[in-house]
Amino acid sequence: MKTKKRTILIVEDNPDDEALILLALKKKEISENIVITHDGQEALDYLFGKGKFAGRDTDDLPAVVFLDLQLPKLDGHEVLQRIRASAKTKLQPVVILTSSDEARDRLRSYDLGANSYVCKPVDFNDFDSAVESLGNYWTRINKTAKD
């Protein structure tokens, strides 16, 4: 167990946000293995071992998925829907990490089975601490169904 890498799958299309998330995560050495995908389809390909991730060991699921809502191709809600629809990934922890704090988006996310919903703060210090605590909680404190 100790040797197993705790992967964080980040689904983020904005390169700035991506850089900021990585900055926050790496500063505190939260995760040894960060996988970044830039749209909904790529994220699903990673989880299900398809496309450019063909052949990946799909039993090795990330400790958590940080999922943006506004994404090219498949949006965050659709990705979440497909994650929950598959027997293999239906218990996968998914945290919605988005700029939107619309009640409608929150409701839909929880309705589709999101484990958590976090609105990206504009202030970098807040953002930094939010990402840091998320990474810390989901990779070190939380236990997934398969751990």
Added chain:
Amino acid sequence: MNLLKRLDAAMSSFLRFDLSRTDVVKWVLFARQLLLLLLLSVVSIAGLSAILSTMQARELLEHSLDREGRAVGDAVARAAFVPLTLDDDVALAELALAYRSVEDLGSLRVLDEHGALRAGIPAPSGARLSFVTVAVVPMAGAHRGSASIGSVEVGMKRDAIDRRIRSIAATNVGIAALLSLFVWILGVMIIGNLIDRTRELVGEARLAEEVRRANAELEAFSYSVAHDLRAPLRAIDGFSQALLDGYSDKIDDQGRHFLSRLRENTRRMGQLINDLLGLSRVTRGELKRMDFDLAPQAREVAARLRRSAPERDVDFEIPKSLPVNGDPNLLLAALENLLGNAWKYTARKPSARIEVGRERRGDEDVFFVRDNGAGFDMAFANKLFKPFSRLHSPGEFEGTGIGLATVDRIMARHGGRVWGEGKVGEGATFYFTTGETR
């Protein structure tokens, strides 16, 4: 005249009626055709029945003429006093006068058993009138004195019969026409009303659709404001911080100062975006009115404010209960703004006091949020509720100038209002009503 105008209006609205596309319109057009068809059929049925009834009337008339003729003939035959001489036309005429149809009586001829004329009223001299024998009453065996009567013939003037038929026909056609006109007017009025009502409905639907679309657009706009404007702001802020964190040894004091000002401005813009979103949020969505207690909400907001600056000494006065009727979410947002303002503008008072309550003003109960803070000059009171307009510089008190505009909109949505009273240096009171119906 009124009816005609109405008819005309209905007809013209009828002709101009072309509201496209929606299903409602399709159905109304269909209903209109149906009604038109119905009207036409009613009119043609009325016409047809007029003709039929006229034909029937002719038969009835003939029948009644026959009856009258027989009655006259009978009377003539049996009238003992009738001198059946060739010369006594006058007596015959007098007799005939006693009968209803005498006016139209054209001829009355008494024939003997051989068919020879024994007495009679001849056609008026000079008149080229044709006669129709309407009744021949056989009188076989009847004797009057020496004469034996064979039959009595009663004739009528053809034009009199025609006149009768014409009048009956005219009456029938008149009734039919009147009926048709009545049905037509009724129909047109119904159609007119239907069209008016539909136009109203379609207008309402169109308006609702416009409002819905405008709302959707606003929502999409707020959404993109929320998402697309925040992201670059976060990047500016984040990378400024990254510079400060990782490269501070390469940047001098002034550079660091600029970077911190950069961050301060992104923070302000973030606040502005949040406030704008708040403002747009209170204008959309349904207003969910209910009776609830405003006091716990006020206490909650107060507690939150205290937590935000625990070092401050502020005395909140909130009654045990403040029953109100309105949308809890919107009124909470309003309270947050009003109490937030009171909190902000009392920041420089050593013993700050913020009071929430309800009191009688004139003939209405109004809620109020009162503070002993910086106050404002009543000369500018009208500017308080305009978005982005502020009475203080950012250096004095921070703010985006959207908070009170939001409160104003919230109260307007309730059918209520908000207004402020204040005095520079002594504090401000904001009153509001929620358009309660009591």
